[in-house]
Amino acid sequence: MYKALGIRWFLLLTVLPLAAGLIYALLYSLGLAGILGNGFTLAYWQSVFAEGVVWRSLGYSAYIATASMSLACLLALGLVIKLRTAFQKGILSYVIYFPLAIPAMVAAFISFQLLGKAGLFSRLTYALGLTESLQSFPDLVNDFWGIGIIFSHSLMAFPFLLLLFLGTYEGERLGELKQIAKTLGAGEGYISRKIVAPILLKQNFAAILLYFIFVLGSYEIPLLLGREAPQMISVLTIRKLQRYDLLDKPEAYIIALIYCVLVLTAMVISLRRSKILQKN
Amino acid sequence: MQKGFTYLLAALILLPFSLLLLLSLAEGWSFPSILPDAWTAEHWSRLFQLDGDLGQSLLLSIGISLFVATVATISGFLTSRFIAYSPFRERYLIMAYCPFVLSPVVYAACIHFFFIKMGLSGHIGGVLIGQLIIAYPFAVIICHGHWNERIRSMEQLVATLGGSRREAFQKVILPLSKGILLVCFFQCYLISWFEYGLTTLIGVGKVQTMTLKVFQYINEADIYLAALSSWLLFLPPAILLWFNKRFVFREVNVS
Numbered sequence: 001m002y003k004a005l006g007i008r009w010f011l012l013l014t015v016l017p018l019a020a021g022l023i024y025a026l027l028y029s030l031g032l033a034g035i036l037g038n039g040f041t042l043a044y045w046q047s048v049f050a051e052g053v054v055w056r057s058l059g060y061s062a063y064i065a066t067a068s069m070s071l072a073c074l075l076a077l078g079l080v081i082k083l084r085t086a087f088q089k090g091i092l093s094y095v096i097y098f099p100l101a102i103p104a105m106v107a108a109f110i111s112f113q114l115l116g117k118a119g120l121f122s123r124l125t126y127a128l129g130l131t132e133s134l135q136s137f138p139d140l141v142n143d144f145w146g147i148g149i150i151f152s153h154s155l156m157a158f159p160f161l162l163l164l165f166l167g168t169y170e171g172e173r174l175g176e177l178k179q180i181a182k183t184l185g186a187g188e189g190y191i192s193r194k195i196v197a198p199i200l201l202k203q204n205f206a207a208i209l210l211y212f213i214f215v216l217g218s219y220e221i222p223l224l225l226g227r228e229a230p231q232m233i234s235v236l237t238i239r240k241l242q243r244y245d246l247l248d249k250p251e252a253y254i255i256a257l258i259y260c261v262l263v264l265t266a267m268v269i270s271l272r273r274s275k276i277l278q279k280n
Numbered sequence: 281m282q283k284g285f286t287y288l289l290a291a292l293i294l295l296p297f298s299l300l301l302l303l304s305l306a307e308g309w310s311f312p313s314i315l316p317d318a319w320t321a322e323h324w325s326r327l328f329q330l331d332g333d334l335g336q337s338l339l340l341s342i343g344i345s346l347f348v349a350t351v352a353t354i355s356g357f358l359t360s361r362f363i364a365y366s367p368f369r370e371r372y373l374i375m376a377y378c379p380f381v382l383s384p385v386v387y388a389a390c391i392h393f394f395f396i397k398m399g400l401s402g403h404i405g406g407v408l409i410g411q412l413i414i415a416y417p418f419a420v421i422i423c424h425g426h427w428n429e430r431i432r433s434m435e436q437l438v439a440t441l442g443g444s445r446r447e448a449f450q451k452v453i454l455p456l457s458k459g460i461l462l463v464c465f466f467q468c469y470l471i472s473w474f475e476y477g478l479t480t481l482i483g484v485g486k487v488q489t490m491t492l493k494v495f496q497y498i499n500e501a502d503i504y505l506a507a508l509s510s511w512l513l514f515l516p517p518a519i520l521l522w523f524n525k526r527f528v529f530r531e532v533n534v535s
Binding site: 006007011014015017018020022034079090091092096098099100102103104106110112113114118120122124126134159214216218224233237241252259260263268 | 282285286287289290293294295299300303311312313314358359361362363366374375377378379381382385386387389391393412416417420470474476477491494495498503506507510514517518521
């Protein structure tokens with residue numbers, strides 16, 4: 001009896017809202033629900049595909065997620081390889097946990113205060129005589145390349161990845177592996193490139209992919225540090241949903257549906273390939 | 281050389297927090313000054329005025345996060361047991377991952393209609409349910425790995441020795457599960473504590489949690505109060521993390 005109740009509770013909180021939400025979004029996008037529900041139509045879908053804004057937004061989101069994760073992975077890998085012992089004792093073993101307590105909203109605010117035209121870096125470059133005025137400092141936030149967004153996401157992801165890699169380094173006994181490779185004549189650089197980095201990345205592939213998906217759908221950071229165009233997928237969806245023009249609403253649901261289908265498909269494939277679903 | 285680099289790196293990691301602290305204590309900070317023009321403790325004094333909107337937001341956020349974390353942890357722990365031992369375990373786990381990987385704000389956009397129909401939009405109850413819908417599957421994901429062969433063998437041993445299922449749960453499983461329950465509670469608390477998109481959409485901006493306050497102050501260009509609110513958002517999880525750091529990460533790695 002308890003088992004049946006438990007599974008029902010699980011389905012009620014997990015499957016039912018998701019299924020209901022996706023079905024409602026689909027019906028709305030087909031003109032079968034909501035204020036604009038005047039009968040079946042594919043006009044909204046055709047309009048979204050003709051505009052192409054959804055693909056640009058998805059491409060931009062993928063670019064931001066790839067750049068952020070690559071930067072964070074490189075930084076975390078470099079530090080684990082070069083400064084591993086420093087993160088196990090001493091001051092770094094304490095302060096590395098602090099960035100984990102930063103919410104996305106605060107990370108965006110910090111980036112704005114560091115990288116903005118009147119931010120700390122701009123003041124420092126002015127004091128050092130590298131810039132002549134506020135305007136001569138480059139646009140690092142609300143810029144086309146999303147530098148501020150990438151900086152914020154990397155700031156949030158790198159301590160998490162570093163701690164994850166440190167755990168794997170110990171768990172996989174990479175220190176002993178390194179010693180064996182050294183005995184066999186391999187150099188430091190070769191060991192890092194051919195043994196340590198591939199093992200750390202492969203063992204944590206699922207976690208990196210999940211973080212990638214998280215960055216792909218991030219909202220607060222691009223909302224504060226992004227531009228009107230291109231927009232990341234979550235920002236585009238919500239802006240279309242909250243516009244006064246009611247014709248934008250079905251398009252918002254279509255974008256949400258496309259995003260959900262892509263993310264859920266990627267997740268199912270990666271979960272089936274990873275060890276996460278394997279029984280202990 | 282390495283020691284110097286270590287301290288430099290520590291200083292860089294602490295730079296954002298120092299900047300927020302400086303901003304929260306600043307009265308004015310005009311360009312191109314490196315340090316604030318004048319100092320004040322006025323912003324921080326607002327923290328102790330619990331009848332003020334900042335204090336209310338802080339209490340509201342703590343209350344929402346405690347409720348969401350408690351319900352998600354207890355129900356996630358109990359239901360994860362049924363899922364872990366179910367023949368459809370893999371299917372259920374994929375279902376649990378679905379809401380977890382989706383952007384909460386996009387998910388909220390899809391389900392908001394139902395919250396409006398149930399009269400929960402713009403109410404604290406709606407925000408609690410909305411956050412629970414995100415935190416609960418995560419609790420299931422964290423806890424399911426705990427139900428391994430060792431735990432099952434212990435349950436069977438208690439049964440063989442004449443103990444009831446209730447006794448096995450109270451006297452064997454719960455003491456063994458303290459670690460995972462603590463980690464799960466902490467993670468669910470963070471999910472709720474950091475949540476912005478879903479809260480602003482389901483709460484229609486009326487349920488003013490701390491993340492909404494930060495956004496409001498940034499929008500109003502009040503960077504000093506935004507910095508103070510950011511500190512208030514950062515401090516509770518940082519303190520919890522400080523006390524449980526090694527334990528929390530070891531458990532996360534295991535699960």
